[in-house]
Amino acid sequence: MPNISPPIYIHDLTLNYQNKPVFSKLNTTFQGGVFNILLGASGVGKSSLLKMIAGLLPISEGQITCEPTASLTSQISYMAQQDLLMPWATVIQNVMLGSKLRKEKQDKSKALHILEQVGLSNVVHQYPSQLSGGMRQRAALARTLYEDRPIILMDEPFSALDSVSRSKMQDYTAQLLHGKTVILITHDPFEACRLGENIQILVGHPAQIHLIPSIQGSIPRHPDDIHVQQAQANLLNLLIEKSAI
Numbered sequence: 733m734p735n736i737s738p739p740i741y742i743h744d745l746t747l748n749y750q751n752k753p754v755f756s757k758l759n760t761t762f763q764g765g766v767f768n769i770l771l772g773a774s775g776v777g778k779s780s781l782l783k784m785i786a787g788l789l790p791i792s793e794g795q796i797t798c799e800p801t802a803s804l805t806s807q808i809s810y811m812a813q814q815d816l817l818m819p820w821a822t823v824i825q826n827v828m829l830g831s832k833l834r835k836e837k838q839d840k841s842k843a844l845h846i847l848e849q850v851g852l853s854n855v856v857h858q859y860p861s862q863l864s865g866g867m868r869q870r871a872a873l874a875r876t877l878y879e880d881r882p883i884i885l886m887d888e889p890f891s892a893l894d895s896v897s898r899s900k901m902q903d904y905t906a907q908l909l910h911g912k913t914v915i916l917i918t919h920d921p922f923e924a925c926r927l928g929e930n931i932q933i934l935v936g937h938p939a940q941i942h943l944i945p946s947i948q949g950s951i952p953r954h955p956d957d958i959h960v961q962q963a964q965a966n967l968l969n970l971l972i973e974k975s976a977i
């Protein structure tokens with residue numbers, strides 16, 4: 733597997749659903765080695781785009797490529813909107829499931845360290861059905877972080893968390909995934925402005941990409957940072973304006 737975190741190029745990508753275009757000839761780049769944030773109204777096509785990058789939705793028109801041109805899907809760790817935890821496996825078994833399925837050595841101390849960092853060290857041997865929604869989401873986050881791939885796709889990874897846990901998980905994720913190519917979907921402009929090094933909005937029908945000017949400062953930006961507060965207000969206004977399209 734290549735040791736660098738590549739950019740991802742979207743070329744003329746089209747997705748039709750029930751004979752209607754969700755997006756048509758979409759072109760954009762998700763930058764390598766940074767946090768790319770994707771926002772947009774419900775139903776605009778964000779999750780579908782992420783699934784196409786992950787190889788979970790077929791591509792009928794257009795292309796998704798990366799450099800170097802090693803297989804894109806083999807470099808990806810994907811965290812879906814639903815936690816997709818296996819009900820028959822404990823929390824720690826779920827975290828290490830990928831390496832077990834690939835018949836690789838399971839790194840228990842790494843899994844335990846990540847579980848401690850996401851605040852789940854007291855439930856490592858419990859089953860998903862014994863956890864709250866927020867705990868399940870943190871377990872799914874731990875599984876994604878354990879995978880250590882160059883490209884990380886995350887679909888609303890913090891949506892079920894209370895605001896304190898969310899802020900801590902944003903900090904930890906930004907620290908742990910530093911230097912990786914991350915694409916993170918969120919509905920939260922504040923989260924986008926704390927974490928985004930490249931922020932894009934998917935807007936309209938069929939959807940097109942709109943790029944947001946970059947925000948000063950390294951991530952995770954502090955909630956008090958004046959640049960975060962200004963950018964958040966601008967982004968919210970833009971989302972309201974674009975929702976009318």
Ligand SMILES: Nc1ncnc2c1ncn2[C@@H]1O[C@H](COP(=O)(O)OP(=O)(O)OP(=O)(O)O)[C@@H](O)[C@H]1O
Pocket residue numbers: 747748749754772773774775776777778779780781789
């Ligand atoms: N299997 C599918 N293939 C293609 N399009 C689909 C499929 N299933 C649903 N769609 C449609 O694709 C559109 C985009 O859905 P998608 O879940 O990607 O949006 P989203 O922007 O992620 O929404 P949300 O923010 O609510 O999660 C919707 O209109 C949806 O009905």
